[in-house]
Amino acid sequence: MNGGQDLGGQMGFGPVRPEEDExxxxxxxxxxxxxxxxxxxxxxxxxxxxxxxxxxSLPPADYLSFSYYRIWLEGLSNxxxxxxxxxxxxxxxxxxxxxxxxxxxxxxxxxxxAVLRRGxxxxxxxxAPARFAVGDGVRTVxxxxxxxxxxxxxxxxxxxxxxxxxxxxxxxxxxxxGQPETAQWLYTVVFTGPELWGRDADATSSVSIxxxxxxxxxx
Amino acid sequence: xxxxxxxxxxxxxxxxxxxxxxxLESLMVAKGYVDPAALDAIVETYETKIGxxxxxxxxxxxxxxxxxxxxxxxxxTAAVAELxxxxxxxxxxxxxxxxxxxxxxxxxxxCSCYPWPVLGLPPVWYKSPPYRSRAVxxxxxxxADFGVTLPEGxxxxxxxxxxxxxxxxxxxxxxxxxxxxxxxxxxxxSRDAMIGTALPSAEARR
Numbered sequence: 165m166n167g168g169q170d171l172g173g174q175m176g177f178g179p180v181r182p183e184e185d186e187x188x189x190x191x192x193x194x195x196x197x198x199x200x201x202x203x204x205x206x207x208x209x210x211x212x213x214x215x216x217x218x219x220x221s222l223p224p225a226d227y228l229s230f231s232y233y234r235i236w237l238e239g240l241s242n243x244x245x246x247x248x249x250x251x252x253x254x255x256x257x258x259x260x261x262x263x264x265x266x267x268x269x270x271x272x273x274x275x276x277x278a279v280l281r282r283g284x285x286x287x288x289x290x291x292a293p294a295r296f297a298v299g300d301g302v303r304t305v306x307x308x309x310x311x312x313x314x315x316x317x318x319x320x321x322x323x324x325x326x327x328x329x330x331x332x333x334x335x336x337x338x339x340x341x342g343q344p345e346t347a348q349w350l351y352t353v354v355f356t357g358p359e360l361w362g363r364d365a366d367a368t369s370s371v372s373i374x375x376x377x378x379x380x381x382x383x
Numbered sequence: 384x385x386x387x388x389x390x391x392x393x394x395x396x397x398x399x400x401x402x403x404x405x406x407l408e409s410l411m412v413a414k415g416y417v418d419p420a421a422l423d424a425i426v427e428t429y430e431t432k433i434g435x436x437x438x439x440x441x442x443x444x445x446x447x448x449x450x451x452x453x454x455x456x457x458x459x460t461a462a463v464a465e466l467x468x469x470x471x472x473x474x475x476x477x478x479x480x481x482x483x484x485x486x487x488x489x490x491x492x493x494c495s496c497y498p499w500p501v502l503g504l505p506p507v508w509y510k511s512p513p514y515r516s517r518a519v520x521x522x523x524x525x526x527a528d529f530g531v532t533l534p535e536g537x538x539x540x541x542x543x544x545x546x547x548x549x550x551x552x553x554x555x556x557x558x559x560x561x562x563x564x565x566x567x568x569x570x571x572x573s574r575d576a577m578i579g580t581a582l583p584s585a586e587a588r589r
Contacts (some may be wrong), residue, residue: 171516174516175520177512177516181508181513182575188503188504189427195426197430198425200411202425203416220494231507232507237407246479249416255407259409260413260414268414270417271421272420273418273421276424279471280428281471282473283471284469284471286547319486324468366537370540372540374545374546
């Protein structure tokens with residue numbers, strides 16, 4: 165979706181301002197938001213892509229002005245309500261008023277090191293040969309789906325070159341909508357600066373994206 | 384400064400967002416969705432076990448051991464796993480080696496994708512609109528915000544982390560570091576150098 169999250173090439177935000185000796189967290193509540201997001205995700209009721217969609221569905225003015233942990237807090241709250249795990253009133257009160265749903269899994273403290281170390285690999289066995297090979301010219305599709313996608317606006321309808329074929333990876337666009345998991349070939353596609361940004365762009369710069377096969381056409 | 388007594392500032396003086404997060408956690412624990420011990424273990428992991436020193440060890444080893452550098456180039460995930468790193472937020476790792484001809488810069492324009500197992504949690508600026516918007520459009524301008532100017536003629540390559548593949552920059556080994564131990568080398572590899580917004584230098588050694 166063309167939400168507040170799709171930032172590549174937007175202007176007017178001013179310079180990057182790194183914080184000297186930045187702490188890992190700016191307050192205890194950020195730690196809890198991080199941990200709650202990971203633990204809630206481990207229940208297994210939504211994919212990482214659906215959680216991204218919950219964040220990018222915030223009104224753009226909110227998305228652009230909230231801190232990132234605030235965005236995570238809003239996204240998680242909305243997911244819990246959407247999946248029936250909580251009501252808005254319960255979130256407000258901090259106490260149950262309805263019976264809990266039974267989660268598929270509950271991440272236990274003792275299992276955290278192993279679960280984090282294992283992660284959640286996204287590569288899947290290939291069901292068909294890759295359509296493109298390293299060195300092939302491609303053109304990204306033009307689309308403006310109302311749902312989640314990982315093809316940024318600045319890279320739609322652009323000519324690029326396949327630099328790497330990364331195996332078949334879980335396809336985010338459908339998984340974010342709660343559809344059964346599918347996988348597609350994933351490619352690194354490189355674009356020149358001028359292809360993306362026009363004739364005045366820095367010709368000594370290039371940008372790559374990771375693109376699923378359905379984002380690409382021969383070009 | 385006033386002499387006002389702040390001893391009471393614990394129980395009922397949460398900011399609205401602190402109060403909301405406490406309510407959320409209380410609810411999720413009460414409903415049996417999360418184990419409080421798991422929450423603590425997650426926080427502890429990212430406060431004490433996973434951070435940019437992991438990535439610095441990877442870079443220092445790549446600088447010291449050409450065979451390791453080759454393995455890191457060929458399969459980043461397997462090579463960082465040799466040092467015990469990997470997992471959540473870095474299931475698929477690609478190492479981007481700077482060369483005299485090309486400098487690499489990592490961004491996630493769509494969210495905050497970042498190689499957690501080797502760099503830890505991303506800094507605020509990495510997740511914020513100024514960096515995410517401009518890194519792809521004006522990467523040299525972004526580097527200037529960090530006080531970095533690339534040598535004349537060096538190209539710049541920006542990696543937008545749009546999938547679960549996560550990138551770590553392997554900077555060029557700076558001059559004046561011949562004979563250094565891996566430990567000494569790791570000490571001059573900063574988080575930002577592995578994002579691409581800084582260049583390591585031998586002078587950083589204390």
